[in-house]
Amino acid sequence: MTTVLIVDDQQLQRYAFHLLLDSVPETEVVGEAAHGTEAVRMAAELRPDVVLMDVRMPGMDGIEATRRITAAGDRSRVLVLTTFDLDEYVHAALRAGASGFLLKDARPDELLAGIRAVAVGDAVIAPALTRRLLHEFSQAVPPAAGDPGADPRLGSLTEREREILVAIGKGWNNSEIAARFVVSESTVKTHVGRVLAKIGARDRVQAVIFAYDHGLARPHPD
Structure with a gap:
């Protein structure tokens, strides 16, 4: 309920x-x-x-x-x-x-x-x-390179977790991420949970904001 x-x-x-x-x-x-x-x-x-x-x-x-x-x-x-x-x-x-x-x-x-x-x-x-x-977001955030040294939360991510964060920033769902990295959706869910915990995000929306703030995601052109 x-x-x-x-x-x-x-x-x-x-x-x-x-x-x-x-x-x-x-x-x-x-x-x-x-x-x-x-x-x-x-x-x-x-x-x-x-x-x-x-x-x-x-x-x-x-x-x-x-x-x-x-x-x-x-x-x-x-x-x-x-x-x-x-x-x-x-x-x-x-x-x-x-x-x-x-x-x-x-x-x-x-x-x-x-x-x-x-x-x-x-x-x-x-x-x-x-x-x-x-x-x-693209207008408000400078085109940074997302240097891990700039934020300790970025530095705490593994290479795969960083890839997952970029995918979240692109708006991909778990099934799309699983297909991209050839892993199970349960594995993706585990990675997403760890990413959210490490960057202090309540949910995927906050993770998207974090990705944009740190230059890891940009809107795609039409």
Whole structure:
């Protein structure tokens, strides 16, 4: 059972999400919050598996709420919902520790799959916004060579783990990485876990950010 806290300043939107999540047996809505301050308080009290977070809300917005929830170190993971014109907010939310983002017009099955994925530690990035997100990173990060000496976390990686990190930065999933390196998916999963632990990343989204910050990944040209 995946427990979910819904955060949105629109009551009708919260109601719609609640109905959807109540329609499947594997999710349970444990609370609703109308703004960031309430979300932070309820997340600390209820410790939900996933916080479904709106970005723009009165008072404390979703970005600051995400930062405070993830900084608390609890198990709760944040899945941000956004619209096409909020790329800069999504970028900031991911920096704040969100485990992914989806568009508010995502299909019900996409939202449910996203919640399940985030709950088990995977990353969720809306395909329609992925390229624009990577463009944001490419503009913000200098084209560094990723010198291991520049960051002790990079230096702690083995050669294979470094290759895995580069693959994560490219957006490859476990099956794609397994095919590329001719290993089993379970082996890839083990490598990914070690990479995340060594660089201090909560999930694959944070690993992508790390790869871009250290010049290990760049967006591919069209």
